[in-house]
Amino acid sequence: MLKVRQRKRNIVASFRGGSETKLRDAGVDTLIGEATFVDEKTLEYKDSGGNVRTIQGQKIFINVGARPAPPLLEGIDLLDRRAVLDSTSIQELDEVPSHLVVVGGGIAPSPSGFTLYFHVNNGDRTVEGTHILFATGRIPNTDSLKPEAAGIDTDKKGYIVTNEYLETSSPSIFAIGDVKGPPAFTHISYDDFRILRSNMLSLPPTRLSTKDRIVPYVVFTDPQLAHVGLHEKEARVKFPNKRIQTAKMPMAYVARALETDESRGMMKAVVDGDTGLILGFSCLGIEGGEIMSIVEVAMIGNQRV
Template sequence: MARPATYDSIIVGSGQAGTPLASACAKAGRTVLLIERTHIGGCCINEGCTPTKTMVASGRAAYLARRGADYGVHIPGGEDGQIRIDMLKVRSRKREIVKSFGEGSERRVKAAGVDVWMGEAAFVDGKTLRVRMHDGSEKTVTSEQIFLNVGERPAPPLLEGLEEVAADRILDSTSIQELDVVPAHLVVLGGGYVGVEFAQLFRRLGAEVTIVQRGKQLLPREDQEIADALLEILKEDGVSVILEGTTTRVTSKSPDSFTLTVENSNTEHSPELEIEGSHMLFAAGRIPNTESLNLSAAGIKTNAKGYIITDEYLETSNPGVWALGDVKGPPAFTHISYDDFRIVQRNLLEHKHPGSKSLKKASIKTRQLPYVVYTDPQLGHIGLHEAEARTAYPDAKIMTATMPMSYVARALETDETRGMMKAVVDGDTGMILGFTCLGIEGGEVMAVVQTAMLGNLRFEVLQEAIWAHPSLAESLNNLWGFLE
């Protein structure tokens, strides 16, 4: 057997942490191997953020076309909602943008001097990997420094009778993006972030849409009033929502339709419902891509769900092996994965440079967690939700401020008044603990408040600031007047 190749650093998985890390290690003078089994760039640019938000833009264009008359703009066929959707164009536009992002990522890592192997890696021992290449051959490689950025994927669908349904009618968050027609009736199983984004998107593209959610509210992590406001927005857009619903079985007597049986305890509906649908999106869970890595051979510990356990510096139970991104468990956001790269880069690369001794070792413990749900309007959030704040600071004077977007001049001028803002404040110190904006450009408004939180500014600084008029940011003059 040939001796294994040796590299200074090996990165398994080319997601939003692995790809820049590979380039950074190479630029630091290390020999670097990047192993990828599917496509360069990982989930974000291939199946996640980039393609879905590209499609969301198409959905918003359809929404505005139908609303043209509200602004005094009359589009032939648009006023009665009968605009024409070209799904092949929607899909081809998405594919073109994904292709350009992917090619750019591959170009950058190769230009940095990184070797790239396309294949599936598995541990032989703590420092050695066997790689089954795409051409069927096998290679062995070893390193004292291995980084795992292999991500996660949609959980496989589980439902009685599913085998009766035509395979092309059973969708996940990846396959739904490859549809070449608008579904007649899309049934979305799961009312989390993925579920609500796709539900609104396909409703805007012309599908009848029903969301079936197990819990008592959509987006279970959000404060109740925010979830309720989003529910009303989706209903206004024509999305049907069943809360406290449990799917029990599905039957199908034709290739293009099925009947889904739902039991529910919500008094809005009868105890058992039957929903006729054409396509079914499973949007209720994801699982880590760890089963093929043979982690036990390397002594790498995982939790009960298969996610890799790390310390606050992202090192696993095997010294010299780090896990980055979604594979270490929630929160599963691209920007968290990229921040994992930043942490590892600082701790392993920057500390090696002359004059860098003053740099504090980076940790995941103290970082903030912003995120945006790309419904329309967007839901941007930073920091603690109200219940989290009351739990974290039981002795503090927790105050909240809520304000509807209809109080925001810029929202009124653009006729985009749906949604609300909510802030959570420590009343004793004036520090902002959390903020949510469900409103037009909610993610951008959230980022303004996040900047204040990063600077440890009291809420009064935002309240008394001079903001340009008319802008969405000037709503931060008025929000704090609702604190109670």
């Protein structure tokens, strides 16, 4: 686990260092610290040494991301804090948990670690564990930013509200990435940048927007779970008057899956029955992400089935 953790740290350091180098080489001044809005064009910035300065900009872009939601569960304060994990701290473990429990109810300590109490349809149950992972969502990093000082609207969870052009309620301020709410994928932030760059630095016939963009994702389980576009239920709700059709195929019908002895899972496509256009695709199977990406290309190219 020490080697696993160090490899993770090395990759993170490499990625961060590469980004910082590119910014510096491009002539961008990078200030590391905590910023707070004073007004829509002014920020107060505090560095790690406690020094405070004021910075201003005609346009401000917020890309501060989100963090794991804190564990709010009765009895959690009684547990050893080293055993209470989230999606960040679990990557800093130096040992393999003897019994990892993903949160789902109420908690008490026990001789072996802790006992988790939860309720199911047929009554109460318990399970004991050594480590507990709180995978209960994320919260935006807007609390210390004080967006209200700049006239920026947020929702009840603190996410910044934007329109399809990534504009906030303050005319000179934009938000991209996780801070504006789900879906929380790195490539969403990249694509948000593509939209802003095009709208601000070029003159396309029409402004680009987030409306109806095709969003792919992969869960790197074994086998992979990949998806792009609309799920069947979403398609039927969004297009109540269309003839929505689906096609399914088990991975056991795929030669590569059989040859590699990994035939678990299936593929499913959601199609507009009138036009033949693919509205969505899912794959739970070996190399599901690679299969999905080919379908995504077909969707972008308006290929018909």
